[in-house]
Amino acid sequence: MSTVRWIAVVALLLVIAVSVLASMLAPAGYAKQYRDAADAGPSRQHWLGTDDLGRDRFARVLYGTRISLLLAPAAALLSTLIAALVGGLAGYLGGFWARSAMALTDLFLSLPWLFLLITVRALMPLNVSPLVSILVTFLMLGLLGWTGAARVLCATTGSLRDSDFVRQARASGIRGFRLFWIHVVPNLKPVLFAQFWISIPVFILSEANLGILGLGVAEPMPSWGSLLKELEGLVSVGEEPWKFVPLILLAVVVTSFQVVLSKQEEVAA
Amino acid sequence: MLGRKIACRAVAILATALLGGLLSATLVRLAPGFDADEAQLDPHLSSETIEALRQKRLEQSNILRFYVHSLQSAVRGDLGTSISLGQPVSRLLRERAPLTLRLVGMGLLLSWAATMAIALSAARLRVPAYDAVTTAISGTLLCLPAAVLALLSVLWRAPGALAIAVIVFPRDYRYARNLLAKAYSLPHIVTARAKGLSEIRILFWHVIPVAAPQLLAVVGVSVSIAVGAAIPVEALCGFAGVGQLAWQAALARDLPLLTNITILVTLITLFANSSADVAGQALRGSQA
Numbered sequence: 238m239s240t241v242r243w244i245a246v247v248a249l250l251l252v253i254a255v256s257v258l259a260s261m262l263a264p265a266g267y268a269k270q271y272r273d274a275a276d277a278g279p280s281r282q283h284w285l286g287t288d289d290l291g292r293d294r295f296a297r298v299l300y301g302t303r304i305s306l307l308l309a310p311a312a313a314l315l316s317t318l319i320a321a322l323v324g325g326l327a328g329y330l331g332g333f334w335a336r337s338a339m340a341l342t343d344l345f346l347s348l349p350w351l352f353l354l355i356t357v358r359a360l361m362p363l364n365v366s367p368l369v370s371i372l373v374t375f376l377m378l379g380l381l382g383w384t385g386a387a388r389v390l391c392a393t394t395g396s397l398r399d400s401d402f403v404r405q406a407r408a409s410g411i412r413g414f415r416l417f418w419i420h421v422v423p424n425l426k427p428v429l430f431a432q433f434w435i436s437i438p439v440f441i442l443s444e445a446n447l448g449i450l451g452l453g454v455a456e457p458m459p460s461w462g463s464l465l466k467e468l469e470g471l472v473s474v475g476e477e478p479w480k481f482v483p484l485i486l487l488a489v490v491v492t493s494f495q496v497v498l499s500k501q502e503e504v505a506a
Numbered sequence: 507m508l509g510r511k512i513a514c515r516a517v518a519i520l521a522t523a524l525l526g527g528l529l530s531a532t533l534v535r536l537a538p539g540f541d542a543d544e545a546q547l548d549p550h551l552s553s554e555t556i557e558a559l560r561q562k563r564l565e566q567s568n569i570l571r572f573y574v575h576s577l578q579s580a581v582r583g584d585l586g587t588s589i590s591l592g593q594p595v596s597r598l599l600r601e602r603a604p605l606t607l608r609l610v611g612m613g614l615l616l617s618w619a620a621t622m623a624i625a626l627s628a629a630r631l632r633v634p635a636y637d638a639v640t641t642a643i644s645g646t647l648l649c650l651p652a653a654v655l656a657l658l659s660v661l662w663r664a665p666g667a668l669a670i671a672v673i674v675f676p677r678d679y680r681y682a683r684n685l686l687a688k689a690y691s692l693p694h695i696v697t698a699r700a701k702g703l704s705e706i707r708i709l710f711w712h713v714i715p716v717a718a719p720q721l722l723a724v725v726g727v728s729v730s731i732a733v734g735a736a737i738p739v740e741a742l743c744g745f746a747g748v749g750q751l752a753w754q755a756a757l758a759r760d761l762p763l764l765t766n767i768t769i770l771v772t773l774i775t776l777f778a779n780s781s782a783d784v785a786g787q788a789l790r791g792s793q794a
Binding site for chain 1: 741752753761768
């Protein structure tokens with residue numbers, strides 16, 4: 238493994254560890270208000286200052302990182318499972334089923350991702366509790382983000398279906414679901430893993446975009462998207478640089494994912 | 507052959523639009539709160555009016571009937587009325603589309619100018635340091651959410667088209683650089699250089715024609731990315747275009763408006779992708 242990849246792995250592990258230990262490291266809860274110190278700059282008590290409601294920004298960054306980093310993989314897992322089901326079965330069955338599944342996939346892919354997200358988000362109630370908003374946001378990402386992976390999996394399964402070992406298994410009398418489960422699915426694992434890992438940074442960025450547009454995780458629950466919304470109130474870049482900490486953290490995590498996954502992308506393609 | 511290809515593409519676009527419309531109508535019909543109408547709670551309305559409103563809602567309860575009705579209205583040019591803005595959707599789209607088209611068009615132009623200039627120089631020079639710097643810049647831009655880039659453009663008072671260009675550039679650059687580098691390393695180009703052909707001639711006669719069909723496909727994809735980028739850029743930079751309209755419609759749960767915008771955007775991206783595909787095939791055909 239190259240040095241750059243090692244640095245990326247260490248950075249990722251560090252951010253994950255800090256977010257997991259958020260409740261121990263944070264000086265206060267993410268919703269606790271210090272009303273005497275609203276919109277304050279960094280101090281010994283509040284390392285990154287407080288927001289306009291007097292909440293400790295450092296605590297919110299830690300908890301927000303935890304939410305984004307825990308739920309993006311969950312959404313990636315969901316989307317990979319759907320992709321495996323739709324793409325895998327379509328590729329395995331072939332013919333009409335493959336064409337129909339791919340037509341549906343094309344329909345989803347023909348729409349810009351952000352348009353699709355905000356359309357579907359708008360179909361659901363917006364005035365929901367913070368916890369429900371988290372579930373809605375990441376469930377939506379998981380339920381809509383399977384299309385690209387399904388295409389790859391359909392093509393991979395199609396080629397596996399015509400491979401010699403599957404033909405031999407079929408000639409030996411193994412058919413139907415058993416053939417798919419025992420002989421095809423294990424060979425899809427590398428592509429499935431690659432698709433899972435590739436989806437994580439995509440979903441992190443999507444949640445951030447939705448959050449900034451006010452369609453993501455609801456207040457007072459923090460996430461990278463809702464934390465970045467604070468940048469809207471800035472007048473100049475150098476004014477309050479500590480407000481950029483969530484952005485730097487997000488960029489470091491996504492860059493680290495990209496560096497670590499550069500090999501996985503080749504497998505996925 | 508090309509005519510048949512174009513006809514096939516047109517049919518595919520129409521089928522996708524119809525299917526997309528059906529999907530949108532289904533989603534709108536099944537969305538929570540569709541059956542509720544605030545007007546029915548208005549104490550100023552007579553019981554006959556409330557009954558008429560209820561009947562109108564009941565007529566829309568069947569998804570297929572609702573879809574056919576929406577389709578018939580769309581054919582007549584009536585795309586319905588925006589719930590949040592109280593104006594005809596077709597008028598809103600007519601008013602706002604020119605700004606978005608200008609913004610997206612300029613953004614794409616800027617992005618492709620930068621992509622081609624940097625990708626060509628990186629592929630031609632093959633200086634590791636230059637390559638590393640350009641890859642690092644595009645990689646960093648790729649790791650930032652489009653909405654953050656839009657916010658930064660506001661802070662730096664950069665034009666909206668530039669924000670769209672910055673969002674689109676890293677996606678284009680990655681593909682364009684690889685395609686051009688691959689084209690430059692082809693044996694016939696090495697031979698052409700060995701025979702003393704000028705760099706300009708090599709570029710326009712041997713490199714661009716080889717990479718053009720695939721580059722055209724990337725152009726098609728970049729239209730989709732640019733249209734998607736229009737939402738955060740227009741919403742956060744205050745441009746009254748279709749992207750901002752979509753965002754406002756999403757916040758107000760104005761589903762008739764949002765679904766019409768969605769179908770319009772789908773048609774634009776499908777048209778762009780199909781045109782790029784057909785142009786690429788025509789180019790391949792003329793080269794063969």
